Amino acid sequence: MLKQHYGVTIKTIINMKKVFLSFCLLFSTVLMASAQLLPTFQLGIKGGLNFSSLKTDGEWLNSSAKAGYQAGIWARLGGAGLHFQPELYITGKNAKAKLTHENNAQVDLNFTSLDLPLLLGTRIGLGPIAARVQVGPVVSFVIDKDNSIFDRIGDATKPGGYRNQAIALTGGVGVDIMKFRADLRYEHGLSSLSKDGTESQKINLWTIGVGYRLW
Structure with missing residues (x-):
């Protein structure tokens, strides 16, 4: 028993x-x-280069890309699926232009803007290494520009002045390696820089950025 x-x-x-x-x-x-x-929250710093050019609808101006810079901060909120990534940085945008109405006289376009991208993306991968795809709008506020150059271009199209803000659409790919970040993006201007001109003038640019996660 x-x-x-x-x-x-x-x-x-x-x-x-x-x-x-x-x-x-x-x-x-x-x-x-x-x-x-x-959801997780990340915060970091970012810097990089851009190559911008001025696009128009007419044939009065031919533009080629010129190198500029960007520096600022970024944040990311989201989990393993979709995430939201706002950024804020100072951008120096430069371009070379030839004015056909002035026998292809060459001028340099230089201005500085405060850019605010609002990106949606997804992260592909597990652990400390992963790839990303992101897309979203960019709102730019011009804080400094070479007025003499802009006024000279303005004489060709009679725009009645230039806007101090613009809207663009950006998209690209990136990679996360531990706390480091790297991005390659293309930004397409949606709004014209000229206020009242008949000729549209938009900024397009490629950006190469690197970042570091602080938190």
Whole structure:
């Protein structure tokens, strides 16, 4: 009778261990899945180069790209699926232009803007290394410009002045390696820089940026 009781006790203990291990496995799976779905917050710094050009609808101006700079901060909110990434940085945009109405006289366009990209993206990969795809609008506020150059171009199209803000659409790819970030994007101008001119003048640019996650 004691052996029978002892045997039942061992069997019961073995069953309890199986139930306990199964519970631990289920709990770990749920915890890992929840960690992937919970939103995370990141904050970092960013810098890079851009190559911008001025695009027009007419043939009065031919523009070629010229190097500029950008520097600022970025934040990211989101989990393993979609994420939202706003950025804020100072951008120096430069371009070379030839005015056909002045026998292809060459002028340099230089101005500085405060840019605010609002990006939606997705992260492809696990762990500390992953690729990204991002797209979204960019709002730019011109804070400094070479007025003599802009007025000279303005004489050709009679724009009645230049806007101090512009809207663009940007998209590109990136990679995350530990705390480091790298991006390649193309920005297409949607709004014209001229206020009242008949000729549209838009800024398009490629950007190459590197960043570092602080938090």
